[in-house]
Amino acid sequence: MIDQNAPRKGWMGLMAKAPEGRVAALLDQATQRPAFTWLRAPEVGTVMVRGRAGGTGAPFNIGEVTVTRCALTLPGGEIGHAYIQGRNKADAEAAALIDALMQTDAADALRRQVLDPLEAELTAHKAHRAARAAATKVDFFTMVRGED
Amino acid sequence: MQAERLAGGFSEPATQSSHAFRIVMEAMARPGTIRPIAGARAPAPLSVAAGTVLLTLCDGDTPVHLAGEADCEAVRAWLAFHTGAPVVGPSQAMFAVGSWQALGPLSAYATGTPDYPDRSATLIVECPDLHPAGATLTGPGIRDQAALSLPETRAFQENRALFPLGLDFIFTSGDRLAALPRSTEVR
Numbered sequence: 001m002i003d004q005n006a007p008r009k010g011w012m013g014l015m016a017k018a019p020e021g022r023v024a025a026l027l028d029q030a031t032q033r034p035a036f037t038w039l040r041a042p043e044v045g046t047v048m049v050r051g052r053a054g055g056t057g058a059p060f061n062i063g064e065v066t067v068t069r070c071a072l073t074l075p076g077g078e079i080g081h082a083y084i085q086g087r088n089k090a091d092a093e094a095a096a097l098i099d100a101l102m103q104t105d106a107a108d109a110l111r112r113q114v115l116d117p118l119e120a121e122l123t124a125h126k127a128h129r130a131a132r133a134a135a136t137k138v139d140f141f142t143m144v145r146g147e148d
Numbered sequence: 149m150q151a152e153r154l155a156g157g158f159s160e161p162a163t164q165s166s167h168a169f170r171i172v173m174e175a176m177a178r179p180g181t182i183r184p185i186a187g188a189r190a191p192a193p194l195s196v197a198a199g200t201v202l203l204t205l206c207d208g209d210t211p212v213h214l215a216g217e218a219d220c221e222a223v224r225a226w227l228a229f230h231t232g233a234p235v236v237g238p239s240q241a242m243f244a245v246g247s248w249q250a251l252g253p254l255s256a257y258a259t260g261t262p263d264y265p266d267r268s269a270t271l272i273v274e275c276p277d278l279h280p281a282g283a284t285l286t287g288p289g290i291r292d293q294a295a296l297s298l299p300e301t302r303a304f305q306e307n308r309a310l311f312p313l314g315l316d317f318i319f320t321s322g323d324r325l326a327a328l329p330r331s332t333e334v335r
Contacts, residue, residue, distance in 0.1 A: 038159075071154070
């Protein structure tokens with residue numbers, strides 16, 4: 001079965017992890033903000049993040065992450081939700097607006113002007129970190145054991 | 149249309165829910181008094197009062213039973229969005245909402261255990277009207293006696309006989325509510 005929500009999960013996850021202020025900045029560059037009404041005004045809370053040892057072991061609690069969430073609706077009836085890391089309410093508003101606009105005709109433009117750059121930045125940041133970590137990697141091997 | 153379904157939550161959750169909580173608490177403390185309550189608009193067929201009580205008292209840890217007409221797609225979506233409360237059958241419910249006919253039989257609900265009498269259900273009964281006439285109420289929180297238009301009396305007398313176990317009731321109609329805790333005697 002194909003997960004029909006997969007694309008939406010993708011962009012919501014992307015905006016949830018974006019650096020502070022970036023989503024709002026990209027949205028304002030891309031388009032004028034439409035009018036909207038709040039379904040749930042931005043509110044700050046925490047969610048428990050869980051992990052599994054080695055990815056397959058028993059689940060354990062890593063810790064709580066501060067999360068800001070909100071929900072809004074556009075005049076056309078589209079509902080946008082946002083759950084983002086941190087306590088920046090303006091970012092949550094922008095993320096929810098993008099989530100709602102991605103369900104309208106503006107989706108293609110937004111993907112090009114907001115989501116793709118965001119994804120590129122995130123990938124570059126990840127690669128940079130991975131490269132720095134890789135530089136410190138040490139391989140242990142034995143050259144001569146001196147037994148002869 | 150979907151957006152309208154999810155609308156109607158508290159616009160200022162912190163203050164509105166504390167006001168609503170205070171009203172519900174006062175109503176429980178003084179059985180039979182009818183108080184106005186507002187703040188939330190639930191989708192039909194739920195009243196303003198029932199919706200506000202649900203938003204104030206329910207969260208992800210309080211299973212809710214939707215009885216009869218209250219169990220519709222709009223109400224389920226609204227409750228899930230605003231409270232995250234799971235919708236369950238009567239035996240696991242901590243709160244139940246619906247008309248008096250739809251909620252019965254009362255024996256289906258948890259009345260608590262002798263060790264934990266608080267592990268019982270609270271029933272939110274949607275009434276066509278509420279007025280201070282009809283059954284006579286006496287007991288804690290009532291100076292001499294009070295009167296309230298209850299849907300019937302027998303069920304509440306049987307509920308009183310279970311004390312300290314039993315169910316608590318909140319009656320809602322439009323934007324008004326009254327309460328009947330298990331400690332009140334009904335005649």
